[in-house]
Amino acid sequence: MIGDPQPLKESQTMRAGPSQEDIRRHNLGALLRHVHLGGPTSRAELTSKMGLNRSTIMALTSDLTAAGLVREELPRETGRAGRPSLVVRPESARVYVFAFDVGPDRLAVARVGLGGVILDQRETARRRSAFELDELTGALAGFARQMRRKTRDDTVCVGAAAAVSGGVRKADGVVTFGPNLKADEVPFGEELGRKLGLGLPVSVGNDANLAALAEHSRGVGVAVRDLIYLHGDVGIGGGIIAGGHLLGGHDGYGGEIGHMVVNPGGRVCGCGSRGCLEAEVGERALLESAGRFGAGQQGRDAVRAVVEAADRGDIVAQEALSRVGDWLGLGVANLVNIFNPEMVIFGGMLREVYLGSAAQVRTQLTLHAMAPQRERLRLRTSALGDAATLVGAAELAFAHVLADPLEVLARANA
């Protein structure tokens, strides 16, 4: 089968087998990931799901418990007779990360506990204006400090990550393009890390990529190994999970679906090109087509108003949605041919647009996507909604904890 390219995977060509210590670290991470993503799990379930024997599970759980990452409890109730299997729970109240979201219309910060529990959250509206690094990082760090003052003494912050709309260079996490970016190179994570003063690096990811990871790990795309997440705000972004991996690209800019040209010679796009998906289906395209572009009319509410007007029979709104839905459908058809995904997820303002133009999208798919690729395709809207980017940022912040649980905690407690 062509589906499994393992023999040509470069990393495997070069890597030797893991040592016993590597295996222990791998298994500690795997167990922690189980309870982080799946919630409280009995030892018996872990034994069967992880394919390890009971004594290994016990030893791993004991290590993670000693490190303060999980605790074991008797289950509330069991339907069965006999001694119940202990349940392993993540220490959500004690071990947490900071997740930041720099959206076009809001700034949000959440304190997220191991297991993905949002423990505390702050957000504020943001003007759509220039990207003032000092002002933005200052506001975000201020929120984090407020939340931190309210935590108990035994809590420990193990990571921090931010979602930004724009391109994030893989090599160093620097933001290199995005709406209203004043400089060519914005060291957002570095500056936010400095202002936080926690001695922790702040990872940075593209918002649509992180939302895709969030839907893949905790949303509508759980267990879906090939999915495309399309995110609409002012711009159109994307996050692609291919074979279970986020498609990062050579420099980290993979998934810039919004700048696929669907209509050559079409509407001018902010990127300098014409007829990009973003230019044809973004917020401005919809509002202009609906005759509603202008002062004070922007953001999710303005988009929702168009969809509602169309529902009520407003012909101009209907035609605008229909036009935008046609281009959206053509864009999705192209992606379906290229990627053969199992699922396409519409998030941000594209959730409303899709719900208001599903017929157009499906028609374009029938016209332009190849039958074998579309037969088993599922179209869905985001399950996490506007929380997707924050949830994704939290997962990014937890990534190194799950990769090496003990090392991270040892450092945090030092």
Add this chain to the structure above:
Amino acid sequence: MIGDPQPLKESQTMRAGPSQEDIRRHNLGALLRHVHLGGPTSRAELTSKMGLNRSTIMALTSDLTAAGLVREELPRETGRAGRPSLVVRPESARVYVFAFDVGPDRLAVARVGLGGVILDQRETARRRSAFELDELTGALAGFARQMRRKTRDDTVCVGAAAAVSGGVRKADGVVTFGPNLKADEVPFGEELGRKLGLGLPVSVGNDANLAALAEHSRGVGVAVRDLIYLHGDVGIGGGIIAGGHLLGGHDGYGGEIGHMVVNPGGRVCGCGSRGCLEAEVGERALLESAGRFGAGQQGRDAVRAVVEAADRGDIVAQEALSRVGDWLGLGVANLVNIFNPEMVIFGGMLREVYLGSAAQVRTQLTLHAMAPQRERLRLRTSALGDAATLVGAAELAFAHVLADPLEVLARANA
């Protein structure tokens, strides 16, 4: 960094650490892959490249030697004093696979030795007509039998795989779409395996996907983890390597780049849509634009004739190439925005088209691809040329040998 999505990789969530036996198998495969892809390698180099100690390398080599997969030899000459390190060579003359290529204009079969050495090859022209399963598999199996009769008694065939133009369903290797396919479901591998009568399954892959793997493992894309291979024949196909893995998609149909719509409402495509990349830049589009479409004018020679005419100053040919180059460039720009690849490779007739229209392709990239994505992009032509599909099929056939060297050889010798 967002580039590494490991924490959300499903397979890792579920999988426990490897056993000692798994590690041995992994290392045997890794060592064999080293010499299969890299050629004869000294024990000292293997020790340093694989990060294992000398005694482990010696034990692994000894196992592979006993199995007849590699042999150790004194190097021809060394520039240094002291006892030279033994060189480990793949047993290319003894261990081989059959690779088949069902192209639109030819059928080819190669007997390929471990290490990628083409030991013997047959090919024949093919009429562009219906896909006669019985006739095609009969001809291919006949070639294989001829070659097999010429082999020494101690040789062993360890695998077989075929490249076909068309869609190959991941679940069962059945060909489900393709040019001139008469049935909806063609069990090509099963039928070829039956006719070969070697007791071996025949893996089947899409030709452009296999050519992409070939360029990635032995061609211009070695060590390039993110590349797009564009293949032109009658149709336009693609193979995408993302993060070192072939993009297979949910059902195995990933990479159908030829059916991305670049020109809505444009030329009618064989798939039923309009303005697909294939419709705008395929062989027929070029020959028609150049006023050369008709009886007897088809295939690589006809394409080459257009490029040569343009070189000599033929204005009609120049305009045809320019038009096709514009659409090709727009398609590549879209792919660059979506994937952020390190390299785009032009193969098949697109090699000639690209060489004849590189200026147009580059102009479209500048107009439509985002600067950070195109800054480090390399555009290349196929290094393996028309051998790419056969080389890729051979790699597919060797895949399971490299995954578990001893098991495969034990079965082959039984």
